[in-house]
Amino acid sequence: MRRHARLSRSLAAGSAAVVLGITLTACGSGSGSSGDSGSGEIHVLVYGDATNKVEKQIVDTFNKTSKVKAVLDTIPGADYQQKLQTIINTKQAPDVFFNWGGGSIKPFVDAGLLMPLDDMIAKDPGLKANFLSSVFDTAVVDGKAYGVPMRGTQPVLLFSNTKVLADAGVSAPKTFDELLAAVQTLKGKGVTPIALGGGDQWPTLMWFEYLYDRVAGPDLFKKALGGDKAAWASEDSKKALGMLKQLIDAGAFGTNFDSVKFTDGGSPALLARGKAAFELMGSWEYSTQQDASPDFTKTSLGYGSFPTVTGGKGDPKNVVGNTNNFYSVLKKTKHPEAVAEFLKLQYSDEFVQGQLAIGNLPTTSNTPKFLSSAANPAYSTFQFDLVKAAPSFQLSWDQAYPPAAITPIHQAVQQFFNGQIDENGFIKAMQALPNS
Numbered sequence: 001m002r003r004h005a006r007l008s009r010s011l012a013a014g015s016a017a018v019v020l021g022i023t024l025t026a027c028g029s030g031s032g033s034s035g036d037s038g039s040g041e042i043h044v045l046v047y048g049d050a051t052n053k054v055e056k057q058i059v060d061t062f063n064k065t066s067k068v069k070a071v072l073d074t075i076p077g078a079d080y081q082q083k084l085q086t087i088i089n090t091k092q093a094p095d096v097f098f099n100w101g102g103g104s105i106k107p108f109v110d111a112g113l114l115m116p117l118d119d120m121i122a123k124d125p126g127l128k129a130n131f132l133s134s135v136f137d138t139a140v141v142d143g144k145a146y147g148v149p150m151r152g153t154q155p156v157l158l159f160s161n162t163k164v165l166a167d168a169g170v171s172a173p174k175t176f177d178e179l180l181a182a183v184q185t186l187k188g189k190g191v192t193p194i195a196l197g198g199g200d201q202w203p204t205l206m207w208f209e210y211l212y213d214r215v216a217g218p219d220l221f222k223k224a225l226g227g228d229k230a231a232w233a234s235e236d237s238k239k240a241l242g243m244l245k246q247l248i249d250a251g252a253f254g255t256n257f258d259s260v261k262f263t264d265g266g267s268p269a270l271l272a273r274g275k276a277a278f279e280l281m282g283s284w285e286y287s288t289q290q291d292a293s294p295d296f297t298k299t300s301l302g303y304g305s306f307p308t309v310t311g312g313k314g315d316p317k318n319v320v321g322n323t324n325n326f327y328s329v330l331k332k333t334k335h336p337e338a339v340a341e342f343l344k345l346q347y348s349d350e351f352v353q354g355q356l357a358i359g360n361l362p363t364t365s366n367t368p369k370f371l372s373s374a375a376n377p378a379y380s381t382f383q384f385d386l387v388k389a390a391p392s393f394q395l396s397w398d399q400a401y402p403p404a405a406i407t408p409i410h411q412a413v414q415q416f417f418n419g420q421i422d423e424n425g426f427i428k429a430m431q432a433l434p435n436s
């Protein structure tokens with residue numbers, strides 16, 4: 001379920017970017033939001049999937065005490081981003097809508113469509129203080145808050161088959177050098193060291209995100225995202241690319257990773273069946289394996305942090321991935337006070353318990369007291385502690401950049417891994433990315 005939320009944005013973004021250029025041109029029209037259909041309603045638009053169970057529950061709770069009623073609208077996952085782009089500046093626009101923060105909302109901010117939430121936060125500091133700051137900040141654009149976290153966090157972890165590692169006499173690597181050594185040992189045992197769904201492209205991107213962070217720290221990517229093209233040509237950038245090439249040339253990912261996908265279960269199956277020892281993947285790997293290979297998940301699925309880089313500038317506690325999903329508010333909503341009351345429920349005990357019950361991990365300050373009720377308390381606790389301790393939680397590059405950059409990023413990542421372009425080619429591709 002959660003992996004589909006991660007993927008749909010990438011799948012829809014190409015066509016959505018085209019729609020965006022059309023629908024935002026009339027942003028000064030002043031047409032009413034969906035509140036026009038009922039003066040006592042706010043419409044809440046969400047990505048349609050199994051998580052809607054909790055969202056319906058929270059809407060019902062809100063409606064028990066509010067004179068302004070919330071109406072939950074859903075759009076099937078694969079169509080969500082494109083449909084949102086189409087209606088965002090029409091009379092059918094929602095008052096509140098689900099998004100991924102970062103680049104997914106920046107075009108709306110630039111077009112003047114979203115309401116800064118600073119005034120709401122001034123009246124209720126809990127709208128910010130009750131969430132982990134590393135997560136909340138993902139929806140801060142140009143110094144203003146435009147989103148309140150909802151659903152759960154999805155950090156990228158290094159998963160492993162503990163039986164394969166034990167049989168090979170390999171320990172979970174704590175450093176990049178230990179990872180390289182493990183690659184050689186595992187190859188000698190006839191095991192593909194690292195499963196990679198290269199056919200999807202975005203799983204490959206995770207390796208760039210972590211190595212860039214470990215080598216350079218989060219500032220390099222922040223500068224690049226802000227338009228500093230020189231950041232991509234820096235010595236730290238070249239060092240990170242060189243380390244990636246070391247892994248590729250060492251055979252860490254085998255030879256046919258471009259024909260393997262995560263989305264069809266290919267790369268998780270390699271890990272579960274002992275054909276591979278590691279897989280770098282978002283936290284949804286656990287639920288994926290639990291669905292497909294419950295016995296393996298119970299007995300042999302390991303997980304941990306990404307290895308450190310000796311001499312690197314990045315804090316070993318930094319994480320990358322999908323910080324959370326967010327609710328943002330349309331500036332032209334007729335009921336901002338009701339919206340503020342609705343947003344408060346996103347840090348309520350009821351919300352946290354509901355999300356944990358379906359396998360999501362909320363990033364609220366009250367989450368720890370309910371972790372024992374999670375589907376897997378140890379796994380949820382590990383993730384929460386990891387995110388809480390992280391000095392930086394870097395949003396996935398293909399979500400931090402605006403939608404028009406997604407395809408070029410994925411292409412550059414794939415071409416570098418399969419040898420079609422070298423370090424200089426990758427740097428040029430990243431320097432050519434649109435920043436808005």
